[in-house]
Amino acid sequence: MNCGVMNYSDTSFAQSTTAPFLSLEAVRKTYPGVVALDGFSMEVRPGEVIGLVGENGAGKSTLMKILGGVTRPDSGSVTVDGVAHDGLTVEASIGSGIAFVHQELNLFENLDVAANIFFGREPLKAGPLRLVDRASLREMVAPLLKRVGANFSADTPVASLSLAQQQMVEIAKALSIKARLVILDEPTSSLPIAETEKLLDVIKGLRAEDISVIFISHRLHEVERVADRVVVLRDGMLAGTLPKSEINHDQMVKLMIGRMLKEREKAAEAGRAPGGVALSASAVRTTAYPDHPVDLEIRRGEILGLAGLVGSGRTELARVLFGIDERLGGSVALDGKALDVGSAADAVANGIFLVPEDRKLTGILLDLSIAQNISLPNLPAHARRLLVSTGAEIATAEKQKKDLGIKAPSVLTRTGTLSGGNQQKVVLAKWLAMNPKVMILDEPTRGIDIGAKAEIYGLMRALADAGVAVLMISSDMEEVIGVSDRIAVMHEGQISGILDRDDFSQENVLLLAVGKKPRLAHAAGGAQ
């Protein structure tokens, strides 16, 4: 099963000779009609950072459920710390020091950091009242926060922490139960660049303390940077293991999907001269930074990437352009004509569409069918005398389902049952079924597997080629650089610079994102 590529002597870790903390042997798990894991084996050594990658449905979740003790494998064995189990129970999993940090964090936002870390295990004062001993609680929390390199104190309310900081709280919680293996499930999928750096540092800190880490991520360049070994799952089987020296993006993708991807390169080839300005914002001010006016022009036929740290005002700008938030000042023009967008309905009427950041909350209605979601923004066109024509709805949806390759049993399927990638395609479909002039996409590929990502990049490029002005907000550096024709970077509510293709680099985007000057190829080029 080890596929030959694994070679422990390659790794420079002293621990590589010690006994593994966790080892899975020929684990098999089936659900009615499906083999979720098929004879899967892997080992995790103390202090080793394993990058676990695979497409959605490859079996990662099942593997996590087995490690967390939520389900038992049908056959095979799980050995933790030298003790062999047929399957773990939740208690055995926690008891042997396996801790999870999930993509969706399980924190009480209304409580402070200390209360969250020791929730249910608070040190108590003597006496019948069982009062919490706040002083010793603080003493216990301080060293934990130091170990994860936190820059906030124990009495900070969790609600006021950034997402990365909240993840640090989760990791501190894991440390507090003396975790020996921390499993991070997609920890960076919603983190901006700078915060991701912090998290990767924390992972390195765990490794230094001999704590093992399983790092699950779709962001392969992060896996590349932090993993000592990469384990690739495909269709419930071990597709391969890459030692440190062989970890690179293309190798991982090849193992994950069994072929190389071309779509992104296609998205990037571009080069076509963009048309005139479609949407322009001048001196627009948003609620996030009321004193910082934004100027931005999006041209027909281009994909303009909008990068920046989370909280730099990108989403707020999108919300103002789409009419969800009130515009505090400045003006917006479409095709050179001033436009007053007072509501999303106004934006939609003018062909300005938004694929929002939070797909499940704002992108689609999970309880409605694919067809009902697609027709919703344009329902009067699917109606005769104000009565909805189901036939017209289905016809529109069928066309979009075919064009975009939405995988679903039928267009009458509830969108809530679809995978993330297919849900995102439904969001796109409802706008593509109309006539977009300006398409704003906020983190369009977050939490979507690599195959569907490539398809969405392809769609964005096709839109641009058809003359649509595309604005793509993204925190994924690879994506911003790989897909955009130009990159605008936001810093504290303002555009700190615009990069042309010649000046694309991670370094330049980062410099602009923190408000510094980029290094440009031509002295006169790019930045404002």
Add this chain to the structure above:
Amino acid sequence: MSKKDLGLLVLILVVGAVVAIINPRFLLPINLANTSNLIGLFGILSIGQAFVIITGGIELSVGSLVALLGTLFIDFIAVREMDWPLAFVLIIALGAVIGFVHGWLITRLKMQPFVVTLCGLLIYRGVARFYTADGTAGFAFGQNFPDLEFLTAGRSGGVPNSFIALIAIAIVMWVVLHRSVFGRYLYAIGKNEEAAKYSGIRTGRVVIAAYVICGVLTALSAIYFAMYTRSISPASHGQFYELYAIAAAVLGGFSLRGGEGSLIGVILGTVLLQELQNLVNLLGIPSSLNFAVMGGVILIGVLVDQQWGVFRARRRMLEATRRNVAGAPAE
């Protein structure tokens, strides 16, 4: 008709059969006509409530509105001797205006529906009592409005005209709720108002329209109730009617979170409630237990429905995971 509605219909028939066996008077034409008259009156009120509940809102002031608008209507025609069609139009318009104000406060000023309409409940009751100086509004001796009385309290071929009015309104509102663009918007907003807004729906206007519809139907039922009782003491007339309406909607499968329920459901809910009232009378149950019987049946009904729903959801989830796990590797 959904499975839920079908279940409710079966329950109504079973309860009806049991009552008829114990007390055959249940099936007498006079009893059926009286019950269907009440179904008509409460049904119109409940449909209005249903339109608000579907958006995730609630309208608590309808009982007080029945009192206030009924008092005004009788005052207009009996005391001020206004032509009844004019009075009719005025009352309906007033219902619409009050609904609009509620909707406006809720959508534009972001007040909670519960708070707005609770205040309405108190205000309209107080105004009604003040308007008549806590007296009773009624018709003077020998006063007659033959056309109006025929339309509201009369019968056609033994069937109360109020019941016929309910059927007509129900058919129109069924089309509005289940077939029209507006109805789809209502469901979308009830399911997820944010997502509806992000799809370019003017959610504020749609929600206001729902409250206006509720106001109009409440005003209409207020006129029917006034003509049915013929005299109104504003301190007690229409009391708890908002709860009858909400109960009918809940029994009929509406979720107070919004986005769920059918028009047939709310009608069947009304029928079941009135059947229970009738049952209390016919089976010699002390009428003081009236509310207790109603509350008990609603509690059990919703409980059974929910457990059934949990069971179905679990089965659906199992199937979905099976499908997803099967479908995903092909992506």
